[in-house]
Amino acid sequence: MKLLRSCGGCRDAACCRPAATRAVLLGGLLAGAIGAGCLLCYEAIVTATYGPFHAGDPGKSHANANADAVPAGLFRFGVVLCTALGSVLAVGVVRRPARPRQTFVRVALALTTVWFALQLAASHTTTSARLLLAGDHVRAAAIVIPGLTWAIRRAPRHLQLSHAAEKRA
Template sequence: MSVTSSQNPGARTESRSSLLTTRPVWLVGLLATLAGAVLTEAFALLMRAAGVPMEAASPGAKEAAEIPVGGFFGGVVFWSVLGIVLAMALARWAKRPARTFIVTTVALTFLSLAGPAVAPHTATSTQIVLAVSHVVAAAVIIPLLALRLSHVRR
């Protein structure tokens, strides 16, 4: 007598996906933010270890200031709160929340690249790391929230 198991290998993937698509938008946003912030901070630490100077200046500043360890993490969390609020508003009022979220956040990410590009008293290598860090955070957070928004029920 033989016993056969009918495990579906796709079921595990499906259950992970459903974890993202059935949770509240704010919770998916929080989890996406934490993942994006950790990955972005790890990228910054790797670049710091590679010798990229982590000093940048805001427009109008007379000199660059040290970007502290944890600064990238904090920046991602700060700006992602606005993204989560946007996602929640779109989930409630937008006709196509996922598409609207993607278009809006990709445009905002593109606009955010102007900050590092015009940062005075900042090494070019640091400007590049700052710009790439914006893309890293967006590449993690935007797809996860968009996936959740694609399952909003009307």
């Protein structure tokens, strides 16, 4: 865990900013890998139980029977993409001096709720497919958000203290 620690306790924000960024990005990488692995298992169980997963595109005029099959890697690609966006959000939040973890969790949960609602509102998709997609997103968020929150907690704390002192001056 030496890689996640700060440069040694200095009070220089310019010196510690790369350490904080590295800590958060490594945490995001770890959380994304674990989330993608868990969703690989989830995808295998869903495919084995229900067969190919069908979801229609918004705006198409055909019925559920003609909906396109969801490609096999789409679950994992979505997790990796959302983890990358969450990591960028976490890097921006870690520089905030007041309560970076709480800010990140609130924003991440709000974005997850919006994405959850979009999955439930998918047109030309069966109710079971909507619920399975929504469950997929909840599982991914339950893995990635705590992982990134842990990474924010591991970021150098004195970076935030020195940044707050700069604002006061």
